[in-house]
Amino acid sequence: MYPNDPKYSAEFRGTCARVHDDTKLFVEMTNADDLANVTSCKFPENPYCQYEKERLSHLMIRLESSLSLCGRFNLNEAELKLLATAMIPIKLTDIIDTAKALRDNFPSEAHQVQPKYDALLKKCHSLLEGIAELTFPPVKPRWADFTDAGPGVACNSFEVQFRDAELAIIHNSDYRIRLHSSRGNSSDNEAERTNSAIGDSIVDGATLQWNKHKRFDGLSDEDISKLTVKEFEEHETDRMEKNAWYCANEIRNRVDGAPVFNEFIKCYLTPKQSPFFFNKKYLKQFQSCTAAESKQQVPGYHYITNVLNFIERHYRIGELYMEYIRDGCRENGEVCKKCSEKDWVGPRFSRVPAPYPDPDKPGHYMSVFNTPTTDNNGQLREVDDVAPRAVIKRLYKAGTISSDNVEQLKEVSSRYCVEEKDVASYVKHLEELKMMSAIRENERRKKREKECSKTYEDYDWNTLIDSGKLNSLK
Helix, strand or coil: CCCCCCCCCHHHHHHHHHHHHHHHHHHHHCCHHHHHHHCCCCCCCCHHHHHHHHHHHHHHHHHHHHHHHHHHCCCCHHHHHHHHHHCHHHHHHHHHHHHHHHHHCCCCCHHHHHHHHHHHHHHHHHHHHHHHHCCCCCCCCEEEEEECCCCCCCCCCHHHHHHHHHHHHHCCCCEEEEEECCCCCCCCCHHHHHHHHHHHHHCCCCCCCCCCCCCCCCCCHHHHHCCCHHHHHHHHHHHHHHHHHHHHHHHHHHHCCCEECCEECCCCCCCCCCCCCCCHHHHHHHHHCCCHHHHCCCCCHHHHHHHHHHHHHHEEECCCEEEEECCHHHHHCCCCHHHHHCCCCCCCCCCCCCCCECCCCCCCECCCCCCCCECCCCCECCCCCCCHHHHHHHHHHHCCCCCCCHHHHHHHHHHCCCCHHHHHHHHHHHHHHHHHHHHHHHHHHHHHHHHHCCCHHHCCHHHHHHHCCHHHCC
């Protein structure tokens, strides 16, 4: 039996893939420059040390979970033999023990940190090599996500871009694209059609019971009388979580089997488990910093900047899409270390050219096979060079288009294959946004002037002192 044998269990393949991804992520996140910060900070609450301990704890939790999954699955004899041959359980246990020892006895001297991590990384690489020897089929090297532009999936989201780049590195992707379908056009938008089908299946007329588990559920009168405020709050939190999981399961049952696109939805209830990524708060901290010096103080700064450099070299990000391709760094006349070390998983190919209006067929776009990838100067086309919304934004910013200029609206409509009413609607939208911005700015200006004109008698000093806002006065 081989890993790509159709008789090979999906559970085992999934568990090994999970182990690979968790271990690979830890290896990629381990950066010598970040480790150097651990002992450079002399504060009692060392944020860099705390960050490293969080990384180690996260690795342990994820690998322990995978190890327990191996024990729960009914693996056949051939699968058990493959496990033993690669010594995966032994290596997993060794990594978990090493990570725990490092976390619980974190070195205080600078010269001790790197050797400890080198020993752990050596074991991680050994585990990854063992999994590679099983020759699992690769994760799809060409990956496409078709979504709306909502929260958590929009290509202009910092975290969405960052996570996509991390997955491209971990899965050794050849090509990845995230494309937003047209909003309000449900005939072409898979996300809207699916959401509509889910909504229809949930709203079936039956009552969805939320308060399944009542207050003090599972407690006797004696237990209730002995509760402290803290214990009551903890019990309420657990009760709310139980109710949420109950409702989630009810919704899963309703959605499962719902018709959409001449098929049927298969709905799953995601088990409660630790997330794959753990450093969301550090990404937010990094993103919120405006000064370069402040960003450098964020734990994991060097890893974050490495991923951002990867994005800059390999991704093209437009208003409604983001596209990654292996060897994208070559477009700038250089080859990065990752592309030089890894070859293509599938056949080589180039980026998919963005749509371009056909000059010979007004109102139509050119075939993708004939669409140019370069401009008249032989340079790569600019991102969103003919994307209608992006073009209109640029024209509006330059002051060359308005909702009153009918001729300009017609020209944009004809040139970029968009109905005139849609062009006018979007220009009107931009004008309204500008007016709202002016109203808010005017309000802020009046507020500043009012604050500046205040005298000593105008302040409620007792309230300012009690609320701790005295320092906010300038």
